[in-house]
Structures are given as structure tokens and as C-alpha cells.
Amino acid sequence: DKGGWSSFMAKEVSEEPDAVANTVRGRIRDGIVAIPELDGLDELFAGINRIIIIACGTAAYAGMVGKYAIEQWARVPADVELAHEFRYRDPVIGPDTLVVSISQSGETMDTLMAVKYARERGAKTLSICNTQGATIPRESDAIVYTHAGPEVAVASTKAFVAQVTAQYLLALHIAHIRGTLSDTEIAQQVLELEEVPEKISRILSDEQAHIEQFAKWMADTRSVLFLGRHVGYPIALEGALKLKEISYIHAEGFAAGELKHGPIALIEPGQPVFVLVPSPSHSPLLHSKVISNIQEIRARGARIIAVAEEGDAAVLPYADEVLRIPFAGPLFEPILAVVPLHIFAMGLSTAKGLDVDQPRNLAKSVTVE
Numbered sequence: 001d002k003g004g005w006s007s008f009m010a011k012e013v014s015e016e017p018d019a020v021a022n023t024v025r026g027r028i029r030d031g032i033v034a035i036p037e038l039d040g041l042d043e044l045f046a047g048i049n050r051i052i053i054i055a056c057g058t059a060a061y062a063g064m065v066g067k068y069a070i071e072q073w074a075r076v077p078a079d080v081e082l083a084h085e086f087r088y089r090d091p092v093i094g095p096d097t098l099v100v101s102i103s104q105s106g107e108t109m110d111t112l113m114a115v116k117y118a119r120e121r122g123a124k125t126l127s128i129c130n131t132q133g134a135t136i137p138r139e140s141d142a143i144v145y146t147h148a149g150p151e152v153a154v155a156s157t158k159a160f161v162a163q164v165t166a167q168y169l170l171a172l173h174i175a176h177i178r179g180t181l182s183d184t185e186i187a188q189q190v191l192e193l194e195e196v197p198e199k200i201s202r203i204l205s206d207e208q209a210h211i212e213q214f215a216k217w218m219a220d221t222r223s224v225l226f227l228g229r230h231v232g233y234p235i236a237l238e239g240a241l242k243l244k245e246i247s248y249i250h251a252e253g254f255a256a257g258e259l260k261h262g263p264i265a266l267i268e269p270g271q272p273v274f275v276l277v278p279s280p281s282h283s284p285l286l287h288s289k290v291i292s293n294i295q296e297i298r299a300r301g302a303r304i305i306a307v308a309e310e311g312d313a314a315v316l317p318y319a320d321e322v323l324r325i326p327f328a329g330p331l332f333e334p335i336l337a338v339v340p341l342h343i344f345a346m347g348l349s350t351a352k353g354l355d356v357d358q359p360r361n362l363a364k365s366v367t368v369e
């Protein structure tokens with residue numbers, strides 16, 4: 001039931017604040033992360049020396065964001081690998097490897113086969129999944145469910161923000177066990193996390209109509225590029241995937257630093273480029289690098305659409321359009337920045353008169369390899 005919304009995707013984007021809030025709920029005790037499902041597994045988390053995140057598509061981009069939090073907070077080396085690539089090499093894994101799979105459906109065959117492979121090789125497995133009792137969690141040693149609620153639209157939206165949230169909880173849980181963060185530091189991150197739902201709601205109430213109008217103007221666009229650095233990079237990839245998937249527009253995401261290594265040749269007058277701009281207050285260096293990327297491509301005629309923090313005035317002289325997000329800590333910014341991109345893809349698909357929920361050639365759950 002679409003509950004009065006024009007599409008399931010519209011409903012599910014509106015549920016992004018709840019997806020985060022419900023995934024956090026019940027997992028905080030005395031201001032510290034304590035995931036009840038992981039009770040009794042302290043030894044497992046103390047004994048690992050490596051984490052490999054496996055997933056496909058949007059879930060893999062969520063994994064790329066999660067990697068930053070796992071490494072920064074839990075100080076465990078983490079890599080992200082596409083599930084369908086994992087099995088065909090000879091990965092160095094064993095009992096001290098934790099393989100974290102991420103899947104909304106819990107039935108993605110590529111991911112399932114990778115989990116089974118990891119287990120056969122003796123690795124520990126943990127499933128981050130949105131579907132109770134699905135095959136992947138049943139095949140795993142540990143489970144952390146995302147509580148995004150059922151996702152019907154083929155394009156994954158609220159599951160993505162819940163997947164990032166679950167990984168942040170996991171990272172803080174491991175940090176607590178391994179003592180890599182103090183209780184005070186964990187409590188600070190928990191507070192930030194608890195503020196995310198309200199901030200997403202603000203994007204939806206303040207920016208959704210603006211972004212949809214903007215998407216309408218862009219309806220004839222043939223190609224869109226997305227640039228980001230650090231945690232903005234996976235968000236650029238996610239923005240591009242959504243656009244391909246439901247708007248059938250050629251789109252590509254790049255790490256902003258790669259531009260000069262090739263992709264900048266694509267920039268011609270009029271080329272729309274979304275740029276994920278990190279807040280200047282986190283890292284002036286990172287921010288200034290992104291601003292110079294913007295200057296470089298603008299000098300070659302690109303149309304800049306900046307996704308930037310409310311207070312950031314530095315983007316104004318260069319951006320043709322600014323989509324605003326509230327201020328948040330460095331690792332929390334991507335959970336906010338993805339929301340305008342979800343709205344944009346949906347708006348563009350609608351403007352083109354396409355079926356937002358059922359894009360051609362795609363199925364919600366990919367149960368073949």
C-alpha cells in the first residue's frame with residue numbers, strides 16, 4: 001500500500017528518517033552502543049584482525065561508507081568487495097577475518113554465494129540485512145538487522161541509510177569491545193547518530209520541492225556526472241546508480257581526485273556535474289580541494305550542482321544550483337547528502353513519465369548469479 005504516495009519510492013524516501021531511527025532504537029544502553037543480537041560475541045570481535053564487507057550495488061556503496069567508520073572508530077582494517085568478484089579470486093581469509101555482508105533482501109544470490117564461500121574458508125560471517133529470517137542471515141554466524149521496514153520499490157533508498165546506520169552501530173560496538181574509543185567518545189557519536197533522523201526530515205521538508213522542480217528542468221539531460229571525495233565518493237557512485245536505474249540517463253560517479261587522471265576530458269560546456277561538498281568545518285583541506293575541483297570543471301563549462309552544508313558560502317560563486325543539507329559530523333554527512341540525490345533521481349524519472357518503482361530490466365531481488 002502506497003499510503004497516498006505517488007509511488008513506493010516516494011513513500012520509502014519519506015521513511016528515510018524512520019529507517020535510521022528504528023535501526024538505532026534498542027541498541028543504545030547508557031549512551032553507549034550495545035547491540036543485543038551481538039551479546040556473547042565479544043571474543044569474536046576482539047579476535048579479528050580484518051573486516052571484509054561484501055555486497056552488491058547500493059548495498060556495496062553503503063559498505064564503502066561503513067569502511068570509514070569501522071577503520072576510524074574500531075581501528076580494524078576494512079575492505080569492501082563486490083560479492084560477485086569475491087569468489088573468483090583467492091582471497092586471504094581465515095578465522096581472524098570477519099566477513100560482513102550487507103543485503104536489503106537477504107536473498108541476493110551473488111552475496112549469498114560469497115558468504116558461503118567465506119564460511120567454507122573458515123572466516124566469521126556477520127549479516128546486515130533488512131529482511132527477518134532471509135537466507136543470508138540464516139547462513140551467517142551473527143546478524144544485525146536494519147529496521148527500515150519492507151522496501152518495495154526496486155531502487156533501494158531507505159535501506160541504504162539504514163545499512164550505513166547499522167554499520168556505524170557495529171563500528172561503535174566493536175570500538176567499545178576493543179577499547180579503541182572511550183565511552184565519552186562513543187557517547188558523542190551516538191548523539192550525532194540520534195540527530196540524523198531529524199536532519200533528514202529537514203531536508204525533506206525544506207528541499208524536496210526545490211529538488212523536484214530542479215529535476216523537472218533537467219528532464220532532457222542526457223548525461224550527469226557525480227563527484228565526491230572521502231565519504232562523498234560512495235555517495236557520488238550511489239547518486240549515479242540511482243539515475244541510471246530509474247531515469248535511464250547515462251550517469252557516472254568519480255572520486256574527485258581522479259578527475260585529472262582522465263574523466264575531466266568528458267567535461268564540455270553544459271555538462272551537469274553534481275559535487276558533494278564536505279563541510280569546511282571538518283577539514284578545510286578537504287573542502288578546499290573540492291572547491292578547486294569545482295573551479296577546474298567550471299572553467300571548462302560544466303554546470304555545477306553542489307550538495308553542500310547550509311552554512312557553506314564558498315560554493316556560491318561557482319555553483320549553478322545548491323542543494324542544502326544540515327550540518328553534521330564528517331561521517332554523518334553522507335547519510336544526509338544521499339537524500340537529495342535520491343529525490344533528484346526520483347524527480348527526474350517522474351518528469352520523464354517513467355515507472356519509478358519498476359524500472360525496465362530490473363528485479364527487486366536478484367536471485368540468480
Ligand code: F6R
Nearest residue numbers: 057058059103104105108155156
Ligand atoms: C539499487 C539497488 C541494487 C541493490 C542490489 C543489492 O537501487 O536496489 O543495486 O542494492 O541489487 O540488493 P540487496 O541489498 O537486496 O542484496
